[in-house]
Amino acid sequence: MISMDHLAPYSIGMDVSEIETPALLLDLDIMEKNISEMAKYFNSRPAGIRPHIKNHMSPLIAHKQMDAGAVGVCCQTVAEAEIMAYSGIKDVLIANEVIGGSKIERLLDLTRHTHLMVAVDHPSNVRELSKAASKKKLSIDVLIDLDTGYGRCGIQPGDPALKLSQLIVDSPGLDFKGINGYTPASFTEDQDVKRAEQEKKLKVDIDTRDLLIKNGIEVEMLSAGCTRDFFISADYPGITEVQPGTYIYMDIGHRELIGTTPVDLDYAMTVLTSVISTPVDDRVVVDAGSKAILKIDSRPKDLNGYELYSLSAEHGKLRVNEPEQKLVIGDQIELIPSYGDGTVNRWSRYLGVRDGKLETVIPIYHPY
Numbered sequence: 001m002i003s004m005d006h007l008a009p010y011s012i013g014m015d016v017s018e019i020e021t022p023a024l025l026l027d028l029d030i031m032e033k034n035i036s037e038m039a040k041y042f043n044s045r046p047a048g049i050r051p052h053i054k055n056h057m058s059p060l061i062a063h064k065q066m067d068a069g070a071v072g073v074c075c076q077t078v079a080e081a082e083i084m085a086y087s088g089i090k091d092v093l094i095a096n097e098v099i100g101g102s103k104i105e106r107l108l109d110l111t112r113h114t115h116l117m118v119a120v121d122h123p124s125n126v127r128e129l130s131k132a133a134s135k136k137k138l139s140i141d142v143l144i145d146l147d148t149g150y151g152r153c154g155i156q157p158g159d160p161a162l163k164l165s166q167l168i169v170d171s172p173g174l175d176f177k178g179i180n181g182y183t184p185a186s187f188t189e190d191q192d193v194k195r196a197e198q199e200k201k202l203k204v205d206i207d208t209r210d211l212l213i214k215n216g217i218e219v220e221m222l223s224a225g226c227t228r229d230f231f232i233s234a235d236y237p238g239i240t241e242v243q244p245g246t247y248i249y250m251d252i253g254h255r256e257l258i259g260t261t262p263v264d265l266d267y268a269m270t271v272l273t274s275v276i277s278t279p280v281d282d283r284v285v286v287d288a289g290s291k292a293i294l295k296i297d298s299r300p301k302d303l304n305g306y307e308l309y310s311l312s313a314e315h316g317k318l319r320v321n322e323p324e325q326k327l328v329i330g331d332q333i334e335l336i337p338s339y340g341d342g343t344v345n346r347w348s349r350y351l352g353v354r355d356g357k358l359e360t361v362i363p364i365y366h367p368y
Contacts, residue, residue, distance in 0.1 A: 010351065011103050014358045017332060019351060021274040022288040024343070025181050026249065026333065026350040028246030028359060030268035032064065034248050037263045038230070038324035039068035042242070045234040050074050050093060050223060052245030055341050061248060072115075074243045078106050086116040093117045093207065093223065094120030094181050095243065096123060097145065097153055104132045111140050119145035119180040121155045126174065127298070132172025141177040142168050143223070146208055148201040157208045165217050177223035179212075181205035182243070185228030189256040197238065200230040206238045208327075227254060231261050251340035252299050269350075270301055270334035271343065273316065275327050284318040284327050286335075288312050292316075293335055301334040 009020060016025070022069055042049040047069035052063050062073050062084055067259030072091030075081045090116055098107050110116050120126050122156045134141055143316050153190045155161050161179075183201040188194050199299055202224060209219045225233030225242035233242045249269035257265060273288035290311040303321030308316055315321050316335070318327075328332070337343035344364060352360040 008319075010162075010358060010361060012358055012360070016272065016353055016356050016358065017271060019358065020293040021272050021332060022286075023272045024292075024347040024349070025270045025272050026362065027268045027270075028352045028354045029062070031248055034093060034250070034263075034268060035064055035068050036242065037265070038247050039065075039070070041231075041263045043069055043208055047234045047236075047239045048075070048241040048338050049230075050243050051248070052076075052095075052226075052243055053084060054080060054269060055245035055344065056248055057083075057344060057366065058362055059083065059089070059365065060362055062087070062089055065248070071241055074245070077367060078103050078110070080115075081110060082106070082365060083365045085110055087115070089114060091115045092141075093119075093180070095119050095145070095182065097245050099125060099128075101128075101132070104129060108133055108136050108138050108140060108174050111138055115141075117141040117177055119143045119153075120164070120168070121145040121147075121153050123164060123167055125212070126164065126171055130173050131172035135243045137171075139173050142174045143177050143180040143221070144168070145203060146179050146181040148181050148204045148224075150182065150184055154182070157204050158211065160213055161208050162215055162217075165212050166215070169217060176217065178219045178240075179205060179209060179223070179316060181208070181224040181230060182223045182226070183223060183233065184226055184270050185232075186255075187228075187253075192258060193230065195232055195347060202233060202236045202239065206236075209238060228257065247342055249340055252297060252336055252338040253340075267301065267336050269343075270336055271298075272332060272334055275297045275329050275331045275333070276315075277328060278327070282320045284320060286316045286318065286333065287314065287337060288316045289314040291346060292343075293337055294346070295338035296333045297338040298343075299338075301336050303333055306333075319348075335336065 049067045052074045053075050074093050076096045145154045221240045223241045227244040227246040230244045250267045271293045273286040276287050277285040305320045309319045310317040351364040
């Protein structure tokens, strides 16, 4: 692959206004505040914080989270886990199924370099892991992946979860660790409804834990939650750790959390873009299209009267509706992504800025 990164005219200390667009900006002060404030919150709670790294895909950021008190990190793939382990992260949970001989070989080899855990939801996967671990004379910590109502991966609660747990306990090379009970929050902005829905899902986790304990199976950890419900999961009796991710930079998809949670979170990541055309009075065109940002419900930052309504590959179109200020060709604006993960996946680096200056360039590691 030919990289054009060396052609980008970036100079540490340059003003943000001098950065060529489009560019992925990361406000370091806000990101560090989000990490610090979330860490402080969990330091006063019985549950620990195990942040997802699939959101940012940056070892540097993961180490900041660990330094702030995270118990470990959460990944979705072996490749992500390798990136974290080889950067020196010492506690990694793959909260997803790992299927297939070559991936399992890599998974087990990684246990030689970091404490690694993996989720399973089917007896065939348990047997495959056990056979491979025994052959290598290794052991790996395993959690059952529990379906709390999301309808994605996960063993069903009750007797199916119990039987799978017993199989893990009886399988050589596998050490049963507990439950991965992902509980994605709803998108409602009604906090009472959100809490009721989340506590219903969390109860599935706890009821399953209690069933396992009743049948003589030790459950050391119960990992659950996400950014949307971190403050609900953190206080729910029996949850040992929570898996938020988007909190480090936030996005428009999580806007209902801004100012409504016990932690002061704010938008840290934006796409810097320039106005390249104003063809008619009610339309402004910028140079950030679908290659730069994922969804059209992304929003301009600190700019009222403009609505992003269309994305093509290299163009974004904004509708003009009683603006407070008039945009002209050459003006730069920042767009807050609607979906942070999908936007990060379009970039190879963050431009870390502080006080309006470029402080650092942070690589984004893509495992595919």
